[in-house]
Amino acid sequence: MTNTDPADASTGRFTRQDIALAWRLLRGGKPDAAELDRLAANSANIEQLRRNLVGQAGGKLHSVFQETVQQRFLKAPPPQVEVDVPPEVLDALLAHVENVWRGFGESDPFWSVLTKFKPAGAEVDKATFYATGKKRVEKFDAALARAGVDSASLKTCLELGSGVGRLTLWLADRFEHVIAADISSSHLALAEGELGARGKTNVTYLRVASMAELAEAPPFDAFFSIISLQHSPPPVIKHVLSILLGRLSPGGVGYFQLPTLIPEQSFDAKAYLADLSPHEQMETFAVPQKVLFALFDELGLKVLEVREDNQCGPNKLSNTFLVHKPQR
Numbered sequence: 500m501t502n503t504d505p506a507d508a509s510t511g512r513f514t515r516q517d518i519a520l521a522w523r524l525l526r527g528g529k530p531d532a533a534e535l536d537r538l539a540a541n542s543a544n545i546e547q548l549r550r551n552l553v554g555q556a557g558g559k560l561h562s563v564f565q566e567t568v569q570q571r572f573l574k575a576p577p578p579q580v581e582v583d584v585p586p587e588v589l590d591a592l593l594a595h596v597e598n599v600w601r602g603f604g605e606s607d608p609f610w611s612v613l614t615k616f617k618p619a620g621a622e623v624d625k626a627t628f629y630a631t632g633k634k635r636v637e638k639f640d641a642a643l644a645r646a647g648v649d650s651a652s653l654k655t656c657l658e659l660g661s662g663v664g665r666l667t668l669w670l671a672d673r674f675e676h677v678i679a680a681d682i683s684s685s686h687l688a689l690a691e692g693e694l695g696a697r698g699k700t701n702v703t704y705l706r707v708a709s710m711a712e713l714a715e716a717p718p719f720d721a722f723f724s725i726i727s728l729q730h731s732p733p734p735v736i737k738h739v740l741s742i743l744l745g746r747l748s749p750g751g752v753g754y755f756q757l758p759t760l761i762p763e764q765s766f767d768a769k770a771y772l773a774d775l776s777p778h779e780q781m782e783t784f785a786v787p788q789k790v791l792f793a794l795f796d797e798l799g800l801k802v803l804e805v806r807e808d809n810q811c812g813p814n815k816l817s818n819t820f821l822v823h824k825p826q827r
């Protein structure tokens with residue numbers, strides 16, 4: 500680094516050498532030329548450089564700086580997020596999500612589940628891809644154990660947004676029966692082929708692309724959903740949770756991840772549907788905790804645990820919930 504901190508210097512910017520060194524220190528390796536240019540243009544002081552380097556690095560690096568980031572969440576204003584809309588608006592939002600995700604399943608299925616896996620056409624190391632699910636499902640075991648839930652009493656699990664079966668594979672070893680539910684028929688077809696090839700015969704597949712299909716979901720003892728609900732607009736998330744958590748058998752549990760605060764984000768269904776072209780991509784939405792807690796009350800669910808899970812990087816507050824439906 501140069502001796503002068505550009506945060507205090509009137510000359511401002513970092514040299515490319517400074518940035519490459521900071522990158523090496525924080526992230527290991529070195530950035531490519533385009534990345535260096537982008538960072539040089541967008542990092543006027545050390546705090547911005549640090550945020551830029553850490554913000555895109557993912558995983559462990561985020562948590563090192565989480566203390567700074569948490570302050571933003573503590574100071575966030577009331578969210579302007581519409582969650583209650585008429586049925587025809589819900590239909591239109593669901594149809595849009597179905598269209599986008601079915602498209603991803605046809606073009607880039609593995610990338611659409613974990614973006615670090617390369618787009619269609621490139622070779623995907625499926626053994627590595629499917630192995631990534633193990634630890635996430637072990638966290639589910641850990642949450643159940645912390646809450647004193649007897650997991651042997653949970654026979655059937657519905658996984659919402661099962662994708663290509665990355666987590667389903669591991670759930671199938673824990674439950675007698677797993678219902679892999681997804682809005683995208685292309686993901687479901689791929690999951691069925693991959694899990695079939697791995698000898699998982701206790702999984703059934705359910706498309707949930709409309710209010711009618713959701714309403715047909717059978718009852719189950721465990722509801723599980725990771726990095727899936729977040730890709731639907733807030734009214735869809737609320738509706739899906741309300742229908743599916745409402746299907747939990749007495750004594751059952753719901754374990755799911757969802758961003759609950761994205762400070763700059765607002766959602767207005769009419770404005771969103773007025774022009775869908777900017778939304779033909781992978782989007783991430785939050786549903787405020789206030790809405791979720793009201794829903795749990797309405798459905799008679801007890802909250803056993805809410806954990807910040809750092810699932811969506813430093814700028815989105817993501818939580819993993821464990822809720823319980825008491826015996827009648």
Ligand SMILES: C[S@@+](CC[C@H](N)C(=O)[O-])C[C@H]1O[C@@H](n2cnc3c(N)ncnc32)[C@H](O)[C@@H]1O
Nearest residue numbers: 600612660661662665681682683686725727731
């Ligand atoms: C990022 S992938 C994650 C898949 C899987 N949960 C995993 O972690 O391997 C998101 C999945 O959620 C599905 N999805 C998105 N919105 C959904 C919704 N409203 N209902 C059901 N599935 C949905 C997508 O089709 C996709 O398969």
